Amino acid sequence: MPRADAKLLRALKGEAFEVPPIWIMRQAGRYLPEYRETRKRAGSFLDLCYSPKLATEVTLQPISRFDLDAAILFSDILVIPQALGYSVEFIEGKGPQVETVDLAKIRFEDADRTVAKLERVLEAVDRIRGVLPDEKPLIGFCGAPWTVATYMIAGHGTPDQAPARLAAYRDEAGFSRLIDILVDASAAYLIAQLRAGADCVQIFDSWAGVLDDDQFRKWSVEPARRIIARVREAVPGAPVIAFARGAGARLGDYARETGAEGIGVDWTVPPQIAASVVGPKQAVQGNLDPLRLIAGGTALDRGVDDVLLAMRGRPHIFNLGHGITPDTPISHVEQLIRRIRKT
Numbered sequence: 104m105p106r107a108d109a110k111l112l113r114a115l116k117g118e119a120f121e122v123p124p125i126w127i128m129r130q131a132g133r134y135l136p137e138y139r140e141t142r143k144r145a146g147s148f149l150d151l152c153y154s155p156k157l158a159t160e161v162t163l164q165p166i167s168r169f170d171l172d173a174a175i176l177f178s179d180i181l182v183i184p185q186a187l188g189y190s191v192e193f194i195e196g197k198g199p200q201v202e203t204v205d206l207a208k209i210r211f212e213d214a215d216r217t218v219a220k221l222e223r224v225l226e227a228v229d230r231i232r233g234v235l236p237d238e239k240p241l242i243g244f245c246g247a248p249w250t251v252a253t254y255m256i257a258g259h260g261t262p263d264q265a266p267a268r269l270a271a272y273r274d275e276a277g278f279s280r281l282i283d284i285l286v287d288a289s290a291a292y293l294i295a296q297l298r299a300g301a302d303c304v305q306i307f308d309s310w311a312g313v314l315d316d317d318q319f320r321k322w323s324v325e326p327a328r329r330i331i332a333r334v335r336e337a338v339p340g341a342p343v344i345a346f347a348r349g350a351g352a353r354l355g356d357y358a359r360e361t362g363a364e365g366i367g368v369d370w371t372v373p374p375q376i377a378a379s380v381v382g383p384k385q386a387v388q389g390n391l392d393p394l395r396l397i398a399g400g401t402a403l404d405r406g407v408d409d410v411l412l413a414m415r416g417r418p419h420i421f422n423l424g425h426g427i428t429p430d431t432p433i434s435h436v437e438q439l440i441r442r443i444r445k446t
C-alpha cells in the first residue's frame with residue numbers, strides 16, 4: 104500500500120472513516136514491560152533518546168504489540184533546550200530538570216546549528232522509517248515554544264507555569280526573543296524530521312491551558328502559526344497536527360488561525376463541540392480521558408462510544424486527550440482498540 108493511502112494521512116487530508124485511525128500519545132513508555140526492559144539496557148532516558156538503535160526499538164514496540172495506525176518518534180520535547188546549550192537531566196521520580204534561561208542575556212541562535220546537534224535523533228527517524236511497515240506513518244514532533252519555555256524559565260515542571268507567565272508579563276521583549284528562538288529552532292527541527300523520513304509532525308503545547316486570552320494568542324497561536332507556515336514552505340504537503348491542551352473555548356480560533364491539518368483536543372472539551380468548532384476538513388485528534396483507560400470496564404467503553412458517536416462523518420483520529428500514564432493496564436489498551444475497531 105502506498106504510504107499516502109495510510110488511514111492517518113487520509114484523515115489529515117479531510118477524509119472520514121467508519122473506523123478511525125488510532126494512535127496513543129506517549130504510546131512508547133513505561134506502561135509497557137518491553138519499554139522498561141530496553142530502558143534498563145540504555146541507562147538514562149536521554150541515552151535512550153540519543154541511541155538511534157534503541158530509540159527505533161522502542162518506537163516500534165507499541166506498533167508490534169497493538170498494531171496501532173501510526174508510530175511516533177521516540178524522543179522528548181526537551182532535546183531542543185539541550186541543543187540550544189542548556190543542560191537537561193531527567194531525574195528518577197523528579198521529572199525533567201533544565202538549566203534556566205536568563206532573559207536579559209538571551210541572544211539569537213542559528214537554527215541550523217541547533218538542529219545539527221540533533222543528528223542522532225534524525226538518524227533514528229531515518230532508521231525507523233526504514234523498518235516501519237509502509238502502511239504505518241511515522242509522526243515526528245516538537246514541543247510548542249510556550250511549553251518548552253515554561254521548563255526553560257522554571258527549570259522544571261510546575262503546577263500552573265507561574266514562573267513563565269510572570270516572566271512574559273514582566274519582560275515581554277525578553278520573553279518574546281526566547282519564543283522567537285524556539286520558533287526558529289522548532290521549525291528547522293520539524294523540517295529536518297520530515298526530510299529524514301517523518302510523514303507528518305505534531306506540535307505539543309501541553310501547557311497552553313494556563314494562558315489568558317491575550318497571552319494564548321501571543322504565545323500559543325502565533326508561534327504555532329509561524330512554525331506551520333515555515334514547514335509548509337519547506338516541505339509542501341506535509342501535514343501538521345497542532346495540540347494546545349486546555350484550549351477550551353479557544354479551540355475553534357486555534358484551529359482556524361493555525362490552519363493545521365489535525366487539531367489535538369484534550370478530554371475536557373465535549374467531543375460534539377470539538378466536532379463542530381474545528382474546520383470540516385481538519386481532523387479532530389482525541390479525546391478520551393486517559394483515566395478512563397486506567398479504569399477500564401464500562402467507564403472505558405462509554406468514553407470510547409461517546410467520542411466515536413460525536414465524530415461520525417467527520418475526519419477524526421482516535422487518541423487520548425493527553426498521554427497514557429505508566430499505571431495503565433495493557434489489557435485496557437487492548438479493550439480500547441477492540442472497541443474502536445469493533446473486532
Ligand code: CP3
Nearest residue numbers: 128129130131132148175176177178179180198307309426
Ligand atoms: O508519544 C510518544 O510515545 C513519543 C515520546 C514522547 C515522550 N515525551 C517520551 C517520554 C513524547 C511525544 C514526549 C513529549 C513530552 N515530553 C511532552 C509533551 C507531551 C505531554 O505529555 O504533555 C512534555 C511536557 C515532555 C517533558 C517530559 N518528558 C516530562 C514532563 C516527562 C515525565 C517525567 C517523568 O519521570 O514522569 C518526560 C519523560 C518522558 N518522555 C518519558 C517518556 C517515555 C518517561 C521517562 C522514563 O522512561 O523514565
